[in-house]
Amino acid sequence: MRAASRYLIWLTAALMLLAWLLHWEDMEAFAFQRDRNFRNISGAVVLTLILLQWTLTLGRTVFQRSGSQWGNWINWHLRVSLLLPLAVLAHSIAIGWGLLALLPLTLLTSGHFGSLLEGEDNIKKHLPYHIGLSVATLVMALAHTATVLMFN
Numbered sequence: 617m618r619a620a621s622r623y624l625i626w627l628t629a630a631l632m633l634l635a636w637l638l639h640w641e642d643m644e645a646f647a648f649q650r651d652r653n654f655r656n657i658s659g660a661v662v663l664t665l666i667l668l669q670w671t672l673t674l675g676r677t678v679f680q681r682s683g684s685q686w687g688n689w690i691n692w693h694l695r696v697s698l699l700l701p702l703a704v705l706a707h708s709i710a711i712g713w714g715l716l717a718l719l720p721l722t723l724l725t726s727g728h729f730g731s732l733l734e735g736e737d738n739i740k741k742h743l744p745y746h747i748g749l750s751v752a753t754l755v756m757a758l759a760h761t762a763t764v765l766m767f768n
Contacts, residue, residue, distance in 0.1 A: 617691075617694045617695070617697075617698065618694065618730075618731045618732075618733070618734060619731070620698060621694060621697045621698055621727060621730070621731045622727075622728060622731035622732070624698060624701045624702070625701050625724050625727045625728050625731065626728070627701075628701035628702075628704060628705055628724060629721070629724050631705065631709070632704075632705070632708075632709065632710060632711045632720060633711060635709040635710040635711075636710040636711040639710075640709055640710060641708070641709055641710040646709050649706075649707070649708055649709060652768065655707065655708075656764075656768075658703065658706050658707040659707055659760075659761070659764065661703050661706075661707070662700070662703045662704055662707050662757070663757055663761055665696055665699055665700045665703055666700070666723070666753060666754060666757050667754075668696050669693060669696055669697070669700070669750070670750075670754065671689075671692070671693075672689050672690065672692070672693040675689045693730075697727055697730060697731070700723070700727065701724065701727065704720055704723065704724070708720070715756060715759065715760060716760070718756060719753065719756045719757060719760060722749050722752050722753045722756060723749075723753045723757075725745075725749050726745075726746055726749035726750045726752075726753050729742045729743075729745040729746040729749060730742075730746045730750075732746075733746065
C-alpha cells in the first residue's frame with residue numbers, strides 16, 4: 617500500500633504542476649471547482665481526511681496501542697493516505713500561490729516521506745520529516761479553513 621500511495625502522490629503532484637503551468641483551472645471541464653459550494657464541501661472532505669490521519673498519533677498516544685492493534689492503526693492511516701491525494705485533486709487541480717501553494721505541496725511531501733517508512737533504518741531517517749511536514753500541513757489547513765470561514 618505504501619508504494620501505491622507514493623505513486624499516487626507523485627502523480628497528483630505532477631498533475632497539479634502541469635495544471636498550474638497550463639492553466640487547466642480556467643478550462644470549462646474544471647469549472648465545477650470554482651463553485652463555492654463545491655469548494656466548501658471538497659475542502660471539508662480534505663480537512664476531514666487530514667484530521668483522520670492524525671487519529672494514528674492520537675491512537676498511539678492516548679490509547680497506548682501496540683502490537684497487532686498498532687498494525688490496525690497503521691493500516692487505517694495508509695488507507696486514508698490513498699484517498700487524500702484524490703481529495704486534494706478534486707478540491708483544486710492547480711497549485712495556488714503563497715499558502716495555497718505550500719499547503720498541497722507540504723501535504724504531498726509529507727505523504728511521500730510517510731510512504732518511505734518501511735524498515736527500522738527508513739523509519740529513523742524519514743519519520744521526523746513525515747511528522748514535521750504533517751504538523752505543518754495541519755497548521756496550514758486550519759489557517760486556510762479559518763481564512764475561508766472568515767472571508768467567505
